[in-house]
Amino acid sequence: MTAPDILLDVRHLTMRFGGLVAVDNLSFQARRGQITAIIGPNGAGKTTVFNCITGFYRPTEGMIRLVHPDGTEFLLERLFDFRIAEKARVNRTFQNIRLFPGMTVLENLLIAQHNALMRASGYTFFGLFGLPVYTKAERAAVEKARYWLDRTGLLDRADDPAGSLPYGAQRRLEIARALCADPVLLCLDEPAAGLNPRESDELSELLREIASADGTSILLIEHHMHVVMEISHHVVVLDYGQKISDGTPEVVRNDPRVIAAYLGVEEEEVDTAIEGAAP
C-alpha cells in the first residue's frame, strides 16, 4: 500500500481535550522531498496536528508513521517528547517565535546541534579536558551554522543576540536553527506570518530550495494563500478538526467545500482569511 517515497503516513489521528475533539480521524500522507501544506480557517486544528506529530501532545487515537531515507521506521505516537526530534529527526518552528533571545544567533544554532556535540564531547568528560575530538566537532558545528546563516542571509548578525533581530530575521533564524538539527521532516508553523511581501517571497524561494536541493521534506501550516499555492506540492485542508479536501493546490483551490469553509457560504461564519483564500 505504501509507495517508497511516502515519508509521513498519518492514519486516523484523533486528539480530544475532554469533550472537545480538536482533530477528528485525520489521515493524510506526505511525500519525500515535497512541501505538504496544512491549511484551514482559524481553530481548525492545524497546530494540534503539528503538536501531535512533533510530540508536544500524545494523540488520543491513531498512528503516525515516519520512514527515514534508509528505511528505518518510526511510530511517532510512541516516541516520547524530545525523542521525536532526537531520534526520528522531526524538527519544528513555532507560531509565536521561540528563540533563545539572550543568546547569540550562533549560539542558537549550536544548541540545535546539541545531541551531536554532546556525543562528541563524550558527554562532557572529553570536552572538560579540551580533547581534540570535541574541538574538531565544535568547529564542524560552527561551519554548519555558518552555512545555514549564509543561506538565510543572517551571516552578518551571527554574533548579535537573537532577541535583538528584526521580526523577519527572527523567523528565518528559527528555520535555520531547525535545519541545523539535520531534520528529515521540517514542520513550519506559519513561517510567513508577519512578513512583508518581499520577505515572504524570499521565504518561499528558500523553502523551495530546501525541499528540492537539500532533500528535506517540509510540512507547512500557513495562512498566506499565495505562499501556499505557489510552493506546495500537496495541500490538506482542515475544518473543525476534519479533513475536507486533499490534493494538489489546483484541486484544492477549486474544491467547493474548501471555498465554503473559507468564505462561509454554508455555515455563516468566519470572515478570516477571505482575501487570502481568493486566488
Next chain:
Amino acid sequence: MSVEIARETQKSARFDFVGALWDAAIAAFVAFGLFSLIVGLRTEQGSTGQLVLFPRPELLFALVGVVFAGRFVVALFFRSGLMSTRHTIVSPAMRRRLDYVGSFVGVFLLLFALAIPFLFYSDRYLLDLAILVLTYVMLGWGLNIVVGLAGLLDLGYVAFYAVGAYSYALLAQNFGWSFWLCLPLAGILAAFWGILLGFPVLRLRGDYLAIVTLAFGEIIRLVLLNWQDFTGGPNGISGIPRPSFFGLPFTANDDGFAAYFGIEFDPTHRVVFLFYLILALALITNFATIRLRRLPVGRAWEAMREDEIACRSLGINTTNTKLTAFAIGAMFGGFAGGFFATRQGFISPESFVFMESAMIVAIVVLGGMGSQIGVAVAAVVMVGGFELFREFEQFRMLIFGLAMVAIMVWRPRGLVAHRSPSIFLRQKKEIPPEVLEEVQR
C-alpha cells in the same frame, strides 16, 4: 537633540514643583504612620516592673521632616531624570576604556587573594574572615550554575552544604578516612542528593520550584536535628579531624608540619593552609563553570533558562539537563560543606538554617545571574560588609536592606548585568541586559 532633552527636563522639573511637594507630603505621611509607633514611643520598664511609655515627638518629627525634605529633593531634581539614568548613556570611548579596566579586575582580585596571607599574616581575625568570604564565593559560584545558568531558582541550597559537611564529618570520624578521600566523597554524596531533589521538581518552574527547594532545605535540617543516633541531633558533631598538609599535621610535635620543614611552630600555618585550600576549591569551581558554559551541556542549561519548550523541540533531554545542573551545583556545595566541617571542627544544624540559603541566593542575584566576577564581588561585599557592621548590630539588617533596595532600583539584574557569549564567529559582543530582561523567570 541632547539640548532639546535637557530643556524638556528643565521644563518638566519646573512644572513638577507642586507635584513634588505633593509627593513629599505623601511620603512624609507614610513615614509618620511607620515611625509613630516604632520611633515615636519608647517603652521602658518602670519601678514596679510595668511598662512605661515615653513619647518622643521631637525625634519623630525630625525623622518625618528628613523624609519630607529628601523626597522633595528627589522628586524635584531626579524624578524626570531617574528613568534615563537607569540606562546610563556612557560614550562608546568611555565604555571601551571601562571594559579595558574591567578585564583586569579579575586578575587583580586573584593576585590580591593570593597575597592576603602574606599581607595580613599577623591578623588572625582578617584571615578567618577571608576564609569565610571565600567559602561564600564558592557557594555563590556553585549556586550560580543552578540559578544563574540553568535558571532554576533554588532556595534550599544550604541543604547540599549541610549534606557535604555531615558526610565529611561522619566519614572522617567513623572510618578515620583522610581529608583528601572524604572531601570528594562529600561532594559526590551532595550531588547524589541534588539528583534526589531534582527528580520530584522536574516539572516545576519559578515560584513553585522555589517553594519546594525551600522545603527541601528545611527537611534536611530537621532530619539532622532529630536523627539523634546518627547525627548527634542539636549537639552536632564535634572533634572532626583537622586537615593535614598531605599527611603532616599542623601540630607542635616532631612529626608536624613545622618540624618537617624546620620552621618554628605557629598556629597560623594551619589558617594559611585552610585559606589556600578554600581558594583552590573556589577556583576549581570557577574554572569548571567557565569550561562547562562553553560545552554543550552548559549551553543547554542557558537555553533551558531562555526557553524550555524550544529546547525540547530541538531534541534536548531537558530532564537530564536539569538533573546535571542540580547535581553539579550540589556537588560544589558539598565540597564547600566538607571544607566548612574540617575548618570548624564542629558542626550542628544551627549552621544550616534558611538564612544561609537566602544569603547565597542574595549573593548570586546581586552579583548578576550567570556572572562569575559579579558573584565574587557580591560575596565580598555581603559577607565582608556584614562583618564590617558587626559593631552596629542593631543597624546591620537595616543597612543590608537599604543596599538590597538600592541595587534592585539601579541595577535590577545585578552588579554585572551583561552576558558574555560562549562562542563567537567574528567578534565577541557582550549581550546587553535589555535583551536579557525580556526573559522572565
